[in-house]
Amino acid sequence: MTLEPLDAAGLPQPVDVSDNTADLARVDEVIAAGPFDATWESLSGYRPPRWFAEAKFGIFLHWGAYSVPAFETEWYPRNMYRRGSPAFEHHVATYGPQSTFGYKDFLPAFRMEKFDPAEWVALFKRAGAQYVVPVAEHHDGYAMYETKRSRWNAALIGPRRDVMKDLLTAVDDAWLIRGASSHRAEHWFFMNGGLEFDSDVRDPAYADLYGPALRKEISPTERFLEDWLLRTVEIIDNYRPQLLYFDTGIEEPSFDPYVRRLAAYYYNRAAEWGREVVINYKWDAFASGAAVPDIERGTAPGIQSMPWQNDTSVSRTSWSWVEGHDYKTATELIAELADVVSKNGNLLLNIGPKPDGTIPDPEARLLEEIGAWLAVNGEAIFGTTPWTTYGEGPTQTLAGSFVDASSAHYSDADFRFTTMTEVGHRYVYAIALAPSPSGRLSIRSFAASSRLVGEIRDVRVLGHSGTVQWRRGDEALEVELPEESRSRAGGSVVRIELEPERDGERIDFFHGLWI
Structure with a gap:
């Protein structure tokens, strides 16, 4: 790239910021x-x-x-x-x-x-x-x-x-x-x-x-x-x-x-x-x-009592536009979003525009893919709260900063859970962190032998308008995925409707934020 040095003659004059007395006094007035x-x-x-x-x-x-x-x-x-x-x-x-x-x-x-x-x-x-x-x-x-x-x-x-x-x-x-x-x-x-x-x-x-x-x-x-x-x-x-x-x-x-x-x-x-x-x-x-x-670029070790945030980037290489990015996949980023939300957090996802003011095509495509997944499965993300446990599965991830949970190689046996209540309904969402090639999901936390839940009223797969085949066995809740749910970026989401709370009971989340 051939660039000309800055024309110093055309620069604005330096700004005198040596005396801040009046501005600091105004700050202190607002504080007082x-x-x-x-x-x-x-x-x-x-x-x-x-x-x-x-x-x-x-x-x-x-x-x-x-x-x-x-x-x-x-x-x-x-x-x-x-x-x-x-x-x-x-x-x-x-x-x-x-x-x-x-x-x-x-x-x-x-x-x-x-x-x-x-x-x-x-x-x-x-x-x-x-x-x-x-x-x-x-x-x-x-x-x-x-x-x-x-x-x-x-x-x-x-x-x-x-x-x-x-x-x-x-x-x-x-x-x-x-x-x-x-x-x-x-x-x-x-x-x-x-x-x-x-x-x-x-x-x-x-x-x-x-x-x-x-x-x-x-x-x-x-x-x-x-x-x-x-x-x-x-x-x-x-x-x-x-x-x-x-x-x-x-x-x-x-x-x-x-x-x-x-x-x-x-x-x-x-x-x-x-x-x-x-x-x-x-x-x-x-x-x-x-x-x-x-x-x-990390995650919390478990469910946090107050909201928090993970800031990460679509790229493992840099936060700004550079040549030769090592981009994450949409499935990895969706899994990271699900992991964070299951622990009471938010995901702040970074992109880096080019100097001409355009968003790089690979980054725009990743955002479109995430948006397509959320258009189908956003019910399991927005406005939800953590469930009794944040997830299950064989894949272990590190907690803390600079560990990028999206670098984990999740399988369709890895899940994150969120929950939502409406009048007369109580839902738990099991978010698979990877697509399921077999078309069947096994969710152990909802097995008949599980102490985490009582009776299940209904099971649905988000994005599918019809009923699905499911069976609650002693080892796991088995769910057959519809064909259209098997090929999208990101994992499928199973919505499990539990029997509502007894009369007079209510579900409180940490510090009474949601009732």
């Missing part, structure tokens, strides 16, 4: 107005909203100038300055030395000239997503929104439009829920490799893009932390996301007072709007109960 204050005791009174617990499935978007080189991962902006790394060698061989062509020089080529937000959102809606979370700013320091705190943003350089505003407007128009993601916390060290040799990171003219570039071993400065807080406040005020996702970095101890201020500000502003909101965090950045935990 309540209902939350900036203490963990107060913030732990937060409760996740019903909309999040019922939504189950969202779309995550890693889009940015790192998709222009499209090499390895979205960490290209860091790795291109790390001597000896494949990205460093690739960069020098392809674009020349970092002193003459640095990361800033990719920004003008990030044009998104084919970006059609309505088309994107129509795809997300067909996929079954209920909320959309674009990355507002990644670790690279380039904002995908119009900001008064930096000249390095998509409204001024690259596409020259507020692409995040355009996308979230389309999200609103489709009656989906808007979110936003901030990854800026790690920007304080992200470009520090460029200080070790002759590169444009050393050039004071671009210090407002490349950031402090401090050593990772030391904590960020108060000025950086104030800027992080105010950039996030700007996203909250200008875009009103109902979900605010934070990547790693904010768990660093120096962030703690700023994280508490940010959370109190967000929750209090949401109270002003009359909206219920969610903060996603990783590791131990928040006190338990103060926000919704997120497990990156």
Whole structure:
């Protein structure tokens, strides 16, 4: 790829953000107005909203100038300055030395000239997503929104439009829920490799893009932390996301007072709007109960008492667009969705658009396949709650972060369970995690000898309008699948109707969230 260096003469003037006194005072005024204050005791009174617990499935978007080189991962902006790394060698061989062509020089080529937000959102809606979370700013320091705190943003350089505003407007128009993601916390060290040799990171003219570039071993400065807080406040005020996702970095101890201020500000502003909101965090950045935990590329060990989220990508290779992705299959992603939902979680599934603003064909196809499965089987996902046990089957999976449950080789003997109650009806859904070549499913948890359930009133296969053949034996509930249920991506779903609860009884789920 042949690219021209950035024309520095045409750049907007740097923004003076040295005096934050007035902006910080306004933040503290909102906090003082309540209902939350900036203490963990107060913030732990937060409760996740019903909309999040019922939504189950969202779309995550890693889009940015790192998709222009499209090499390895979205960490290209860091790795291109790390001597000896494949990205460093690739960069020098392809674009020349970092002193003459640095990361800033990719920004003008990030044009998104084919970006059609309505088309994107129509795809997300067909996929079954209920909320959309674009990355507002990644670790690279380039904002995908119009900001008064930096000249390095998509409204001024690259596409020259507020692409995040355009996308979230389309999200609103489709009656989906808007979110936003901030990854800026790690920007304080992200470009520090460029200080070790002759590169444009050393050039004071671009210090407002490349950031402090401090050593990772030391904590960020108060000025950086104030800027992080105010950039996030700007996203909250200008875009009103109902979900605010934070990547790693904010768990660093120096962030703690700023994280508490940010959370109190967000929750209090949401109270002003009359909206219920969610903060996603990783590791131990928040006190338990103060926000919704997120497990990156992983899963929980079992049913959790409160909602949580797994964020993962359609690709094992990268979160952003790169050449040569190792894509997961739709069946793997559907199994991951079922696993997460069975444990009281949501799946936030990432795609990476190309720099011209189009969604790669393989990623669009995966979303269409997931949507086709949900169109038939969404009854077993949306608005459900966990059952007595989250699942059964011979395949063992690891719990925790970065274990990608979708890498497990599930069989049609692996199931995940969810449940739903309606007036006079009590359903449990057995979601097979793989298609069944034999056309028969054996579900051990519903055997006649099982202590988990009493009498079964009826058995159906979702997507099939007629009756099915089933037999409840001592070892398993045996279900014959209709022909049309055997060849779709993803496993079949068996809906088992149990005898309703006795008069006067009700089914409560954790903390009275559902009655």
